[in-house]
Amino acid sequence: MTAPPPAAPVPAVPLFSLYRVFFVLGLLSFGGGVSAWMHREVVQVRGWMTDAEFISGFALAQILPGVNSANLAVYLGQHLRGPAGAAAALTGMLTGPFTVVILAAIAYHRLVGLPGFAAATAGVAAVAVGMLLRLGFTLAWRVPRRVAAYAAMLATFVAVGVLNWPLVPVVAAIAPLSIIAAWPRSPQGPTHA
Amino acid sequence: MRDSELLALIAILAPLSIASIGGAASVYAPLQHQTVDVQHWLTGQEFIDLFAIARVTPGPGTMLATLIGWKVAGLAGALVATAALFLPATVLCYAVARVWNRYRGKPWHAAFEQGLAPIGAGLLFAGVLAILRIGAGGPLSWLTAAGVAGLLVWWPKLHPFALLIGGAVVFVALQWVTG
Numbered sequence: 001m002t003a004p005p006p007a008a009p010v011p012a013v014p015l016f017s018l019y020r021v022f023f024v025l026g027l028l029s030f031g032g033g034v035s036a037w038m039h040r041e042v043v044q045v046r047g048w049m050t051d052a053e054f055i056s057g058f059a060l061a062q063i064l065p066g067v068n069s070a071n072l073a074v075y076l077g078q079h080l081r082g083p084a085g086a087a088a089a090l091t092g093m094l095t096g097p098f099t100v101v102i103l104a105a106i107a108y109h110r111l112v113g114l115p116g117f118a119a120a121t122a123g124v125a126a127v128a129v130g131m132l133l134r135l136g137f138t139l140a141w142r143v144p145r146r147v148a149a150y151a152a153m154l155a156t157f158v159a160v161g162v163l164n165w166p167l168v169p170v171v172a173a174i175a176p177l178s179i180i181a182a183w184p185r186s187p188q189g190p191t192h193a
Numbered sequence: 194m195r196d197s198e199l200l201a202l203i204a205i206l207a208p209l210s211i212a213s214i215g216g217a218a219s220v221y222a223p224l225q226h227q228t229v230d231v232q233h234w235l236t237g238q239e240f241i242d243l244f245a246i247a248r249v250t251p252g253p254g255t256m257l258a259t260l261i262g263w264k265v266a267g268l269a270g271a272l273v274a275t276a277a278l279f280l281p282a283t284v285l286c287y288a289v290a291r292v293w294n295r296y297r298g299k300p301w302h303a304a305f306e307q308g309l310a311p312i313g314a315g316l317l318f319a320g321v322l323a324i325l326r327i328g329a330g331g332p333l334s335w336l337t338a339a340g341v342a343g344l345l346v347w348w349p350k351l352h353p354f355a356l357l358i359g360g361a362v363v364f365v366a367l368q369w370v371t372g
Contacts, residue, residue: 097252130341
């Protein structure tokens with residue numbers, strides 16, 4: 001077991017900083033890559049939490065119902081500043097998109113006519129997917145080095161991604177097995193990085 | 194009349210919030226059925242247009258619900274629809290996150306964490322595949338995504354905004370060249 005870093009209570013993140021960071025994240029999130037960007041801002045750039053804390057929330061946000069990025073924002077906000085933090089992160093993340101989507105609806109018929117508009121949005125989305133893939137590498141690298149863990153990862157990917165099976169029964173079937181396999185028992189030694 | 198439309202928005206969207214496991218993709222079908230076939234708030238074409246707007250603007254694809262609210266009852270409709278779609282699921286997530294963080298360090302917590310982490314990773318890769326499949330860019334999107342991922346491994350500090358702008362420029366330029 002890697003010891004978690006000593007819980008030296010970092011000075012509380014100001015609520016306004018939290019709102020501002022998620023406001024920008026919300027506004028710049030295209031094509032589903034925003035979780036990767038949250039990781040960059042919250043872990044890599046600002047050091048507000050560790051990789052391990054982020055990954056633990058990421059799995060929860062994916063599994064629980066709702067929009068993954070909104071769940072992740074609530075998790076991160078809760079972790080950093082409790083209820084007010086969760087509210088600040090969620091409203092911050094939604095303020096920009098809420099405004100832009102309504103403006104876009106008003107201007108829609110003019111926008112589609114712009115040459116290159118569709119290509120530009122496809123390009124932005126492709127880059128966002130690349131960022132997501134990069135986060136995937138980090139997550140896969142951090143997966144405990146056990147056969148069961150890799151099997152769970154692969155089975156989830158194949159069932160949901162390739163076969164398009166509904167997520168709820170897939171997770172309901174795989175999660176208990178995966179958790180049981182990770183249950184602490186005989187001293188098998190430190191098996192994860 | 195307006196109040197009844199706001200209530201109808203809540204009645205349709207709040208259950209979808211809790212049922213939407215895996216994000217936006219799972220709510221599109223029921224949302225279309227309810228707003229077009231049942232309530233007749235929108236025509237099929239209007240629904241497709243709103244869907245496209247939600248796809249090309251920042252934010253989750255479920256901002257589609259905001260647009261439907263806007264269309265049905267103006268600003269009040271947009272606010273109510275957004276809250277109805279986001280609040281139930283995020284309140285649940287908040288409750289779970291609290292419990293989750295309180296028991297950090299317990300052995301069973303570690304088992305849950307280690308057991309769920311590979312599932313989170315698997316779902317992420319599944320999401321990447323799903324987005325690439327419905328993406329409009331074809332093989333170029335796949336290549337770009339792989340290239341960006343590789344570039345970020347090699348150069349982690351590269352700012353995402355530069356990449357996003359670069360992606361848009363490259364796609365527009367290629368469209369110009371290939372006609």
